[in-house]
Amino acid sequence: xxxxxxxxxxxxxxxxxxxxxxxxxxxxxxxxxxxxxxxxxxxxxxxxxxxxxxxxxxxxxxxxxxxxxxxxxxxxxxxxxxxxxxxxxxxxxxxxxxxxxxxxxxxxxxxx
Amino acid sequence: xxxxxxxxxxxxxxxxxxxxxxxxxxxxxxxxxxxxxxxxxxxxxxxxxxxxxxxxxxxxxxxxxxxxxxxxxxxxxxxxxxxxxxxxxxxxxxxxxxxxxxxxxxxxxxxxx
Numbered sequence: 001x002x003x004x005x006x007x008x009x010x011x012x013x014x015x016x017x018x019x020x021x022x023x024x025x026x027x028x029x030x031x032x033x034x035x036x037x038x039x040x041x042x043x044x045x046x047x048x049x050x051x052x053x054x055x056x057x058x059x060x061x062x063x064x065x066x067x068x069x070x071x072x073x074x075x076x077x078x079x080x081x082x083x084x085x086x087x088x089x090x091x092x093x094x095x096x097x098x099x100x101x102x103x104x105x106x107x108x109x110x111x112x
Numbered sequence: 113x114x115x116x117x118x119x120x121x122x123x124x125x126x127x128x129x130x131x132x133x134x135x136x137x138x139x140x141x142x143x144x145x146x147x148x149x150x151x152x153x154x155x156x157x158x159x160x161x162x163x164x165x166x167x168x169x170x171x172x173x174x175x176x177x178x179x180x181x182x183x184x185x186x187x188x189x190x191x192x193x194x195x196x197x198x199x200x201x202x203x204x205x206x207x208x209x210x211x212x213x214x215x216x217x218x219x220x221x222x223x224x225x
Contacts, residue, residue, distance in 0.1 A: 034213065041200065041219070042216075043202045043216025044155065044202075044214075044216050046215070049213065093212050100214075102155050103154060
């Protein structure tokens with residue numbers, strides 16, 4: 001399983017763009033990168049998933065360089081409600097009995 | 113319906129009690145999961161059911177006993193728990209097997225006295 005490394009915490013002011021980087025040096029050819037968001041006392045929520053280059057949805061963008069050894073989750077114009085823990089997971093969504101493992105996550109604090 | 117529901121929301125039990133946690137989804141997902149999450153830690157996978165069969169048991173003590181009565185329901189039976197088992201227990205489901213996007217329930221906050 002590809003191990004992931006993220007910053008433990010980040011602070012940001014409201015309205016700023018936040019970029020959270022995840023390192024996954026031993027990512028496998030078939031692995032995708034998936035990000036989840038978790039608010040206190042709630043279950044994690046899927047944010048975005050990608051394989052290469054750039055993926056964008058209504059919530060975030062995911063940037064993946066050509067070597068795929070890292071990825072960056074970009075949250076545009078954060079608000080107080082974006083304060084949460086963000087987890088980066090790496091794995092092959094097409095199968096196998098090897099489950100995804102949550103890393104330690106990045107605790108984002110948005111300040112007014 | 114894109115929701116995973118869990119009951120109860122909170123549970124307090126003694127070390128000699130027997131209780132069960134319940135999880136339900138109606139998204140037609142064929143894989144369901146139990147996770148344990150301690151405060152300020154990431155979720156830790158406990159069990160995976162794929163097509164109603166236990167496919168992964170992450171060396172969980174036998175005082176935790178999962179059950180999947182049908183494709184929509186997942187139970188976790190608890191017996192003789194220890195205070196260190198106090199945690200948030202999360203249920204999740206996914207369309208297929210382990211690596212697909214998982215939908216999580218809100219969790220059951222368990223306190224063992």
